[in-house]
Amino acid sequence: MSKITPEAFNDLTDRELPIAANCGFRAEEIGDGAARVRAPFSAYLTRPGGTISGPVMMALTDFGMYAALMGAIGPVELAVTTNLNINFLRLPAPVDVIAHCSVIKLGRRLAVIEVTLYSEGDSAPIAHATGTYSIPPETGR
Amino acid sequence: MSKITPEAFNDLTDRELPIAANCGFRAEEIGDGAARVRAPFSAYLTRPGGTISGPVMMALTDFGMYAALMGAIGPVELAVTTNLNINFLRLPAPVDVIAHCSVIKLGRRLAVIEVTLYSEGDSAPIAHATGTYSIPPETGR
Amino acid sequence: MSKITPEAFNDLTDRELPIAANCGFRAEEIGDGAARVRAPFSAYLTRPGGTISGPVMMALTDFGMYAALMGAIGPVELAVTTNLNINFLRLPAPVDVIAHCSVIKLGRRLAVIEVTLYSEGDSAPIAHATGTYSIPPETGR
Amino acid sequence: MSKITPEAFNDLTDRELPIAANCGFRAEEIGDGAARVRAPFSAYLTRPGGTISGPVMMALTDFGMYAALMGAIGPVELAVTTNLNINFLRLPAPVDVIAHCSVIKLGRRLAVIEVTLYSEGDSAPIAHATGTYSIPPETGR
Numbered sequence: 080m081s082k083i084t085p086e087a088f089n090d091l092t093d094r095e096l097p098i099a100a101n102c103g104f105r106a107e108e109i110g111d112g113a114a115r116v117r118a119p120f121s122a123y124l125t126r127p128g129g130t131i132s133g134p135v136m137m138a139l140t141d142f143g144m145y146a147a148l149m150g151a152i153g154p155v156e157l158a159v160t161t162n163l164n165i166n167f168l169r170l171p172a173p174v175d176v177i178a179h180c181s182v183i184k185l186g187r188r189l190a191v192i193e194v195t196l197y198s199e200g201d202s203a204p205i206a207h208a209t210g211t212y213s214i215p216p217e218t219g220r
Numbered sequence: 221m222s223k224i225t226p227e228a229f230n231d232l233t234d235r236e237l238p239i240a241a242n243c244g245f246r247a248e249e250i251g252d253g254a255a256r257v258r259a260p261f262s263a264y265l266t267r268p269g270g271t272i273s274g275p276v277m278m279a280l281t282d283f284g285m286y287a288a289l290m291g292a293i294g295p296v297e298l299a300v301t302t303n304l305n306i307n308f309l310r311l312p313a314p315v316d317v318i319a320h321c322s323v324i325k326l327g328r329r330l331a332v333i334e335v336t337l338y339s340e341g342d343s344a345p346i347a348h349a350t351g352t353y354s355i356p357p358e359t360g361r
Numbered sequence: 362m363s364k365i366t367p368e369a370f371n372d373l374t375d376r377e378l379p380i381a382a383n384c385g386f387r388a389e390e391i392g393d394g395a396a397r398v399r400a401p402f403s404a405y406l407t408r409p410g411g412t413i414s415g416p417v418m419m420a421l422t423d424f425g426m427y428a429a430l431m432g433a434i435g436p437v438e439l440a441v442t443t444n445l446n447i448n449f450l451r452l453p454a455p456v457d458v459i460a461h462c463s464v465i466k467l468g469r470r471l472a473v474i475e476v477t478l479y480s481e482g483d484s485a486p487i488a489h490a491t492g493t494y495s496i497p498p499e500t501g502r
Numbered sequence: 503m504s505k506i507t508p509e510a511f512n513d514l515t516d517r518e519l520p521i522a523a524n525c526g527f528r529a530e531e532i533g534d535g536a537a538r539v540r541a542p543f544s545a546y547l548t549r550p551g552g553t554i555s556g557p558v559m560m561a562l563t564d565f566g567m568y569a570a571l572m573g574a575i576g577p578v579e580l581a582v583t584t585n586l587n588i589n590f591l592r593l594p595a596p597v598d599v600i601a602h603c604s605v606i607k608l609g610r611r612l613a614v615i616e617v618t619l620y621s622e623g624d625s626a627p628i629a630h631a632t633g634t635y636s637i638p639p640e641t642g643r
Contacts, residue, residue, distance in 0.1 A: 095267065095268045096267060096273070097263075097264050097265075097266070098239075098243070098264070098265065098273060098275060098276060099275070101242070102239070122238070123238050123239070124238075124239065125238070126236065126237060127236045127297035127298060128297075128298055128300075132237070132239060133282050133300070133301040133304070134239060134240070134275070134278060134279035134282050134283070135239060137275060137278045137279070137282070137304065138275035138278070138279065141274050141275050141278070142275070156268035156269075157268060157269055159269075159274070159308065159311075160274040160308055161307065161308050161612070161634070162305070162306065162307050162308070162585050162634065163274070163278065163304075163305070163306050164303070164304070164305040164306075164446040164491070164587060165303065165304050165305075166302065166303050166466075166473050166491055166493065167300065167301055167302050167303070168465060168466035168473055169466065170300075183450060183486060183489055184448075184450040184451065184486075188611065189584070189636075191448050191450055191489070193489065204465060204466075207465060207473070207475065207491060209446070209448055209489060209491065211448065211584070211585065211634075213612075302471070302493070303444050303493065305446060305587040305632070307607075307614050307632055307634065309606060309607035309614055310607065324591060324627060324630060325589075325591035325592065325627075329470065330443070330495075332589050332591055332630070334630065345606060345607075348606055348614070348616065348632060350587070350589055350630060350632065352443070352444060352493075352589065354471075377549065377550045378549060378555070379545075379546050379547075379548070380521075380525070380546070380547065380555060380557060380558060381557070383524070384521070404520070405520050405521070406520075406521065407520070408518065408519060409518045409579035409580060410579075410580055410582075414519070414521060415564050415582070415583040415586070416521060416522070416557070416560060416561035416564050416565070417521060419557060419560045419561070419564070419586065420557035420560070420561065423556050423557050423560070424557070438550035438551075439550060439551055441551075441556070441590065441593075442556040442590055443589065443590050444587070444588065444589050444590070445556070445560065445586075445587070445588050446585070446586070446587040446588075447585065447586050447587075448584065448585050449582065449583055449584050449585070452582075
């Protein structure tokens, strides 16, 4: 069972993650070590060529990793990314971007999370990422 | 000699990269395959703990790679990131972030760029990244 | 349908990939853009602690990517790795390592391949990797 | 000052890292968080095209990271790689490969190390890598 609801995570976003809130990112589902998050398409998020920019996809990836991790360990806000690697696979379509995020290793101090990004309505991934979060010791886990 | 001036790159930013413009990113120096870019500190760019967020540092990294690449090949706006890998090394101080960007391989179709990020006034890097850009064939290079 | 058989790929290994052959790597299954490959456990492949070493897992990963790519495009020996990123998730058990490899993007010039590594008989992955191969233009694809 | 000599590290290699020993890898210089290591050219280390293979360069990278880390913290054999990212930049020449390795962040539990690889006698790098090592808690650091 998830240790945080999408509502609580989105509230935290509005309070603590101004760029993510400004981009309109939302968590739609959070499970125990899994999350589905969304970036709503708008011209504001694009780059030359009219597609969602790489930095927006990276920000959504990190946002989804944070959600999936909190789904596993609760609202540990001071967990921080230590590494992120992303491959951009296809140009996104001019629609919302959906990221599916999954914790593939949960240690006491480190978690590794995999993320696949899609243009809504298309099953061919537009990007794939993996990242590591460092979990602060004071969380009593 | 650089194939684009910081002024021209910053104009392009204002026209074509709304998120980067919104975050206040600026190119300060661009050489032939090198760039120094800046994110001005503001609460808007922070995350829990009050430090500049990971996604902002990733966005600045990608912004600086784009500048360094254009310094080498000119304003090829449709060059796109295909891979980015970043390691976060130290928590940033509550000051501007400066990224030093350098093309370490320039091929006909791919460029690899290295980026080191610093808190202004501190010589210990806060993050280190490498990335690959794909250069569109129609550039006549 | 795969464009190369495991037998043909293993023959190529014996002729052209001396380190992989020396480590005992074998392709067991190759499909169209997918492969399962194996490193047989032996003390020769270990590191301090008695587990299969990181470099062996990286070599097996690259070996499996090459097999999966050839499954998709045929025996294009001059395809080369341009990027590889690997996360080590758990210490391997003292048994064979199996890598499941899947092409997640096949372009004309670049392919991106995902690999998950397991200790035989255990469903928890011991490592996860992504990599990019560059496909030479002379392949007439 | 380095906490291990090249001689001690090469002895450890012969005892504990059979693949690295088999490939002929040697540490030539080790400093406090830095190392220069070498792979001697031989047909045994090549791949189709006659160049040193990617897995050999990855193995040399990891070998050099281990040496640089031990230069900083001493012979902590159970330190393990948790992430490695490598970009292959140019085809190596048929000569020895030299890797220059440098610890860019040394924490209590994690170290990040940067590696640049060269064909001997050529200043254009053939590959660039970054990696993270996990340092076991029992080292009393």
